[in-house]
Amino acid sequence: MLALAGCVDLPQPYRGRPGGQAQVLAIPLAIRIAVPPPEQALLGNAQATDFAAALVAALQTEDVPVIASATPLPLDWLVEITADRQGQGRGETVRPRFRLLDADRKPQATTEGKPIPLEDWANADRALFDQVARENGPKLTQLLLQVEAARKSTDPASLTAGPPRLYMLGVLGAPGDGNASLGARMKEQLGGQGFVVQDSAEGASYGLQADVAVVPAGTRGVERVEIIWIVSRRDGEELGRVVQMNEVPAGRLNRLWGDIAYVAANEAADGVKTVVANALQAPPATSDAPKPTVPAVGGVPAPPPAATLTAPPVLPPLR
Known part of the structure; x- marks a missing residue:
């Protein structure tokens, strides 16, 4: 028992x-996830590259087939990263957001991270990105499992329809x-x-x-x-x-x-x-x-x- x-x-x-x-x-090997450096996350080019790499590393620990790439292949699914400012004055923060897009670039699921002080985000280094990625990697993995299960279950032509x-x-x-x-x-x-x-x-x-x-x-x-x-x-x-x-x-x-x-x-x-x-x-x-x-x-x-x-x-x- x-x-x-x-x-x-x-x-x-x-x-x-x-x-x-x-x-x-339960993710078919035919599906690969690409994480491009975010262009709308209030980060510089080097920071954006580090953030994408940190998220890829976190997802790989969850056994997700994922790569960091600024030029995803046509059949890749994407994790789109954005961030927006919230609050005012000394209490202003930045909240990172993550959106899962299928190969047709249609949104499938979204999640968001914890708010981070604006000053910390402006001076973010790889250590901060690793922390954010570790916190949100499992949530993205869960969303991917649920989306893929729902997608496969609606395919009547497949003998293993999920x-x-x-x-x-x-x-x-x-x-x-x-x-x-x-x-x-x-x-x-x-x-x-x-x-x-x-x-x-x-x-x-x-x-x-x-x-x-x-x-x-x-x-x-x-x-x-x-x-x-x-x-x-x-x-x-x-x-x-x-x-x-x-x-x-x-x-x-x-x-x-x-x-x-x-x-x-x-x-x-x-x-x-x-x-x-x-x-x-x-x-x-x-x-x-x-x-x-x-x-x-x-x-x-x-x-x-x-x-x-x-x-x-x-x-x-x-x-």
């Missing part, structure tokens, strides 16, 4: 190190902000895995819901947390479950879940991906026997799970 993460002040061995498979991006669309039905039963936090973090994690996650059933191939229970444990002052992620097919057939269990101090989750929701979703997302992968690889049924009627996505899933997961080791109980 997959285990819940520890509290903020406890060891969290998987934080920042989700495993090799989770770091492999990751399937998954309908996120929601999380039920968690105290505090657990329902919202777990749902939001799971959307982020699955998006990072290359899924197209949506809030409606239209066009979805799979459904995902979670049931949470917090009950007294055998030890006084300790509660047991159980999270069950249920993956179902569009016709309602249950494909598998990812189960997480751990113990927390009583009342710990009555308000904010915080890091626990993040790491719980991070660990469970790999299990959800495994269930869907098993379903995609399953051979077609050949039996002529009638199948029992099952409800559609959003209803009660059929009881027996069709996938068995090999889960990572359980983390130590929370203290």
